[in-house]
């Protein structure tokens with residue numbers, strides 16, 4: 086505030102108008118005789134020009150908004166409205182150049198001219214005589230600076246040689262070769278405007294007056310463009326400049342990978358054969374048969390996909406054709422990539438080879454379409470990494486890294502929290518339009534960590550790890566309401582959006598990845614461990630409740646109020662609590678294992694209380710019901726894995742036979758209600774006596790549901806949990822040992 090006062094005293098109102106409304110200035114505070122913000126009241130006093138009827142009312146500065154609001158004359162008799170200075174400046178053809186020279190405090194000469202000179206605005210009411218000597222001096226200074234700049238630009242702009250010859254030395258512009266105006270490869274759209282005066286020049290041979298006019302037009306255009314560009318650069322924050330540098334770096338990395346030699350840019354690695362992939366038959370015959378049944382289900386799903394939708398993303402088992410989801414833009418083959426590791430561990434060698442050769446020939450990421458960063462990461466990057474770690478086939482490593490590089494532009498946000506959606510070709514990202522005030526989603530940006538750490542490990546390039554570690558940094562700096570993580574985080578401000586918390590949709594796999602980051606690091610990532618245990622402690626305090634019928638459930642938290650609803654997605658948490666129990670403080674280890682068992686029981690009840698014996702998308706614990714969906718739009722089942730996933734962890738960690746029993750109930754229900762001639766379909770209503778199909782065989786049915794079922798009916802030495810973690814799409818990633826790295830990265 087002291088600075089503002091000094092500024093005022095030195096320069097007086099004309100110049101200090103902008104100072105008055107700069108960041109932090111108290112609205113309505115008097116400085117000398119001037120009362121008016123640079124908004125409508127001042128302009129109305131002007132008497133000349135004034136506001137057009139259609140002009141929106143200028144907005145006064147709100148305390149702490151940090152924006153400078155200007156009322157600036159853009160053309161005779163017309164006023165720009167009270168937009169932030171930057172926006173208003175951009176709209177000004179001539180006067181608009183002035184704010185370029187504004188002081189960092191947001192005031193300066195642009196504001197001074199806008200409010201004092203251009204308008205006569207607030208000044209005119211007091212008459213020209215009101216200009217003091219100092220003011221006049223300053224205005225003179227500003228004017229002469231502006232004129233000097235215009236003149237100087239003639240000499241320093243890129244085309245100044247032509248200008249000098251055309252204007253000062255009167256040589257004929259028509260003699261200039263037109264070819265030098267071809268836009269280069271890096272030319273931007275606006276550069277094409279450059280071609281315009283050139284054409285005009287060519288149309289005016291032998292007409293010096295027209296040529297002169299054309300040249301002047303060109304000077305004007307060049308001048309304005311140069312100033313626009315300079316203004317853009319000056320307005321960039323240091324972080325933005327830093328981001329541009331990073332973008333350039335990533336482009337170089339991308340170009341390297343696009344090179345003819347597909348393995349260029351990747352270091353050689355010694356592939357270490359994976360642990361626990363020998364596929365021994367279970368000793369118990371009944372279990373063996375059950376396991377064989379799961380393989381038969383996988384064959385039914387795969388063969389129908391192959392027959393009716395090969396190469397497309399998913400299968401429509403009723404219509405018997407391909408299904409494309411916008412989540413993958415026009416990347417193709419989601420089912421192929423998602424199914425790879427399931428095919429491998431089930432010993433479906435031929436199918437695995439078919440999938441591999443399709444990937445070699447057809448999997449293409451150079452697509453001009455918007456994809457979901459989260460979905461592409463968990464299914465495609467995860468699927469390719471897993472296939473590499475199981476088979477050692479280089480094509481999977483190469484494709485995974487290539488795709489990882491394509492996802493990097495999603496992180497070009499002021500905070501480094503990635504966008505949800507990304508155009509793979511342009512590298513332009515954005516967020517889901519429905520997400521709280523342009524926020525990114527916790528479960529999306531929080532579910533990149535495992536894959537990105539492995540991408541750095543396999544590419545020898547730390548950039549992937551840096552991106553996800555930065556996400557963690559941002560999260561750790563933020564205050565958490567009641568220790569909880571809201572589902573929404575704005576990537577521009579780096580602040581939380583709505584305070585909604587969920588262990589189901591929008592939140593779920595963020596918590597899963599904290600735990601697994603710790604486990605995958607061979608328990609060295611203690612920061613992840615702490616974040617995980619702190620988070621679940623807060624969840625237990627604020628979200629976990631017991632119904633009157635004795636069912637433990639995880640509610641959703643909306644700004645302190647509980648919605649007593651649990652999603653099918655939330656059911657993965659039973660497995661998560663049990664898996665993490667081991668790392669909890671001793672007194673709590675048993676507690677977390679029991680909590681996992683309780684969630685498994687509740688989710689089993691949600692299946693058991695339906696007609697189809699398959700669980701609804703969400704179930705409630707209010708209005709007199711427990712573990713039952715009450716809304717029609719929550720009664721569907723789309724072949725989701727989460728309940729079976731929890732059975733798998735509970736079986737592995739407790740060997741309580743009920744988990745195999747429950748898993749088998751699910752198999753029977755899938756066979757009775759979801760299996761159709763053309764594959765497996767989701768159901769629209771699990772409480773209804775007839776099947777109403779949604780006609781989609783989700784790729785995660787092959788990646789997750791069938792894989793977890795297969796593991797439940799296998800011995801524990803198939804993919805032991807001490808050596809592998811599953812990403813959120815059930816893709817396998819090896820634990821990165823400190824002593825014995827799974828893969829030795831060797832310098833080329």
Ligand code: DMJ
Pocket residue numbers: 594654725726727785789813814815
């Ligand atoms: C899968 O794609 C993943 O498990 C994800 O984390 C959540 N949703 C689906 C399955 O329901």
